[in-house]
Amino acid sequence: MIALALSCNPSLLLVDEPTTALDATVQIQVLLLIRELQREFDLGVIFVTHDIGVAVEVSDRIGVMYAGKVVELTGVEQMVDAPRHPYSRGLLASTVHDGMRGQRLEAIPGAPPDLAEVPTGFSFAPRCKFVRPDCTAAPPNLRATSDSHLVRCVLAA
Numbered sequence: 001m002i003a004l005a006l007s008c009n010p011s012l013l014l015v016d017e018p019t020t021a022l023d024a025t026v027q028i029q030v031l032l033l034i035r036e037l038q039r040e041f042d043l044g045v046i047f048v049t050h051d052i053g054v055a056v057e058v059s060d061r062i063g064v065m066y067a068g069k070v071v072e073l074t075g076v077e078q079m080v081d082a083p084r085h086p087y088s089r090g091l092l093a094s095t096v097h098d099g100m101r102g103q104r105l106e107a108i109p110g111a112p113p114d115l116a117e118v119p120t121g122f123s124f125a126p127r128c129k130f131v132r133p134d135c136t137a138a139p140p141n142l143r144a145t146s147d148s149h150l151v152r153c154v155l156a157a
Helices: 002-006 024-041 052-058 076-081 086-093 133-137
Strands: 012-016 044-048 061-066 069-075 143-146 149-151
Touching: 002 012, 002 024, 012 024, 024 044, 024 052, 044 052, 052 061, 052 076, 061 076, 061 086, 069 076, 069 086, 076 086
Parallel strands: 012 044
Antiparallel strands: 061 069, 069 149, 143 149
16 A cells, blocks of 8 residues: 555555554564655655554654544654643553553543544543533633644643
């Protein structure tokens, strides 16, 4: 599929879960291939994944989405070291990484919303431990908290 997409000589390549269900060796080969193609063809790549570990390996910037909306967008280092949205923090806290043997992972409480009936206010509010009344009244806007960090949260301002 990647070869087919490149046959049109695009300037932007959108890859959606290209490493899902692959073993670790093949996954690494696909990631290396995408990086090589990016350099060789001067491609922009949008890499859609549910695997935050893969995102960290292939990205310059990471956008975290919840219920179809970007809730945080920043550089990889800032996302890993200082996530500002409660959902981003929850994702990172529920991810296995070095030195965690024997430790419990944190879980994000609740369940994602049914998008057939979009909730009023902010869709993450029912699962957020920092929820405030203004979170449920109307969805917060995506706002800059620095030159390179955008967050959709009333507490992150």
